[in-house]
Amino acid sequence: MKNLPSLGAGIRLSAWAVAAACAFGAAAVHAQQAEPVRHLVRDGDTLYDLAQAYLEDPGQWQALARENGNPNPLRLKPGSVIVVPDALLRKKPGGARVVHVSGGVRYTTRSGSTGALERDMRLIDGDRLSTDAGGFATLEMADGSVVRVAGDSELRLERLKYNLTKKRADTSLVLDKGRVESRVSPQRPTRSRFQVDTPLMAAGVRGTEFGVSMREGSAATSDVLEGEVELRVARSGATARVAAGLGGAVATDAPTATLTPLLAAPDLSGVQALQQRPIIDLAFPALAGAVSYRAFIWPAHTAEQVASNLVTATSRVRFAGLEDGDYVVRINGVDAQGIEGRPVTWPIRLKARPEPPVTIAPPDGGVVEQTEAVLRWTAAEGAIGYRLQVSRDQAFTAPLVDEGMLSADSQAVRGLASGNYFWRVGTVIQGKDGKPDAGPYSDPRRFMVRLPVGGKLGMSQQGDEVVLSWDGEEGQNYLVQVARDIGFAGIAAERRTAERKWALESLPAGEYFVRIQATDGDGYVRDFTRPQRFRVTRTVRSGDGSLRSGDGQEIQLP
Known part of the structure; x- marks a missing residue:
């Protein structure tokens, strides 16, 4: 199956953008219990200026006035304090709205307040996000750009500004650990920008689909699927342009970025689309050049709502805890530098319930x-x-x-x-x-x-011929052994046969034991049957005319 179609440049939709055309609905504003901003008034400050500076809307001066005892908006007393409530800050243009959360994700406000991230919360400048290993969050910016925060990541929302009048966005994110993936709306105004910083490099774009990863104490990387990304090395200021299909890596203390083609997408053609156990288990051929793999899974037609994500060192991906239904899985390889390769998507149907009995x-x-x-x-x-x-x-x-x-x-x-x-x-x-x-x-x-063999042993003797017969099944072969002792220390006679009888001649008179080993038609070799006893007799006429058996016993005739 080919990758899902992509939305970025307007012609193709990326796998992430399946649900992007759906309206998200009105956002509920959550107050994250942060401390308000306290502005120390300087000579010349007005409420109009402060509303523009903090809320990016001078029309909010009345709201500021109400929160601060209705001072004269044009004659603020120098040295006094104007409080800008967090609730007003979170209603200003810009910011980011949480459109999806799965797993463990926590936020921290600029004042240090923390809590569990929830859908429809609004995040603003200075807020931080931290995801657990399986956590995931999708954020929507004011200009329609989408940022996805993968598991085991730490992201700071440094600047989330948006000018409603000029339709100008200014977004700056800081990734301290983990990975973010962004689908940035084309930003035509020359002053619009979207940038992801890491301790080692910055990645800036004006409309593209790309990812940034930061491995603690190791390297920062960027991979580009659509458009172009400009990388700036923190140590030297050197820049490099990374086009679609390429990745860039900056190692610790490196003066320049290393560019390399992205790994090919893994081959999922052999993966079972129907999964019938609660744990989805997907094994696929190892990808040349990959040292690990990143995998996401989401309900079909809701690409932004990732249900689970993980990184694994082997070419086998397992997801647990999902309800029955239709899903899409996305997997990409990661090379030795940490650059993430091209992804492949694959449809999965989970039908594991009701679970079978034991x-x-x-x-x-x-x-x-x-x-x-x-x-x-x-x-x-x-x-x-x-x-x-x-x-x-x-x-x-x-x-x-x-x-x-x-x-x-x-x-x-x-x-x-x-x-x-x-x-x-x-x-x-x-x-x-x-x-x-x-x-x-x-x-x-x-x-x-395995039906019993040799349970009904027959023996008949006519003259010197002894005939052994036994029960069995069609298609069986038999190894038949005859011995004088029950332990079969010495074999007196042995035969392999497909028949269920054996005619023996010239057996001396006396007591014998027989056992049979059957080989079934499917090749299964059974154990020998329990030894069974039988006696061979011989009759001779003595010199006095009487009949005697081979062991000298006189045979009385009726």
């Missing part, structure tokens, strides 16, 4: 020594029935049993021949629409049917 008997790999196998499983809460399949092959291409609605938590399967079988069971509940809702099957469990 199988009880036969145990996996267990042996059944009769033609009937009783399959048992745990009773599932809320179940209105169960579905059951039994097959000779693990793929269940031609099930011998295919029951769609069993009421009990066990089922007897009869008429089985020796061989390997696989079985699985699923739960059926009543869905929200009142119709049966069938969950996925359990993992296949194998059991073996």
Whole structure:
């Protein structure tokens, strides 16, 4: 599957922009309990000037007046204090609105107040965000630009200004750790700007889609998917332009940035689109040049609402704690410098509920020594029935049993021949629409049917010929051994045969033991049967005319 179409330049939509065209609705303003700004009045200050300076709107002078006892707006007393409440600051033009939060994300205001970040909060200059390893936040700027803060990141919103009259944005973010990804709206006015600073470099743009990563004590990187980014090295002031498809890295104390092509997107063509376990498990081929991978997952058609994100050192990604539904996963490789490569997106459908019951008997790999196998499983809460399949092959291409609605938590399967079988069971509940809702099957469990061999041993003798016969099944081969002692220390006779009888000649008279080892049609080699005893006799006529057996005992005729 190709990458989802992209919104950035107006022709293609990026994978992130699937839901960008949807209106976000009116933002609820949250007061984050910050300390107000306290302005020490200087000679010449007016409420009009202070409203413009702090609230970017001189018309807010009346609100300032009300908060400060209605002083004369044009004759403020030098040395007095004008309080600018946090609530007014968060209503001014600019700032950032929280449009999505998942996992653990906390904010800290410029005055040190902290709390859990919530959707629809407004953030302003000086606020900080900190995400847990699986946390994620999406921010919308006044000009429509979108900033996504990945897990294990620390971001300061240094400057979030926007001039309503001139449609001019001035955004400056400081990334101390982790990663942010930005889709910046094209900013035509020459004075508009969008910049992400790190301790090692600054990345500035005027409309593009790019990411910035900061590895503590290691390197700062930027990767560009759309447009162009200008990097400025903090140590030397040297600049470099990074075009789409390239990445730039600045190591600690490096005087210049190193540019390199982005890694190719990983190959997810072999990933199972249907996931039937609560933990989504996606394995894919390792990507050449990648030392780790970053992965995101979000509900289909809501690209900004990332449900989970992670970084892994192996080409296997797992997500837990998600409800059943349709999702999109995005994965990219990360090279040795920390530059993140091109992403690939892939649709995933999670259908893991109702979860299958736990199988009880036969145990996996267990042996059944009769033609009937009783399959048992745990009773599932809320179940209105169960579905059951039994097959000779693990793929269940031609099930011998295919029951769609069993009421009990066990089922007897009869008429089985020796061989390997696989079985699985699923739960059926009543869905929200009142119709049966069938969950996925359990993992296949194998059991073996091994009907007894040699349980009915026959022996007949005619003259010098002794015929042994036994019971078995079609397709079996047999190793038959005859010995004088029950421990089979010395083998008197041995034969391999596909028949279920053996004619022996010239066995001396006496007591013998026989045991049989069967090899089933599927190649399974059984243990030897329990030794069974039989006797061979020989008759001879003595010199006195009487009949005697081979061991000298006289045979009395009727």
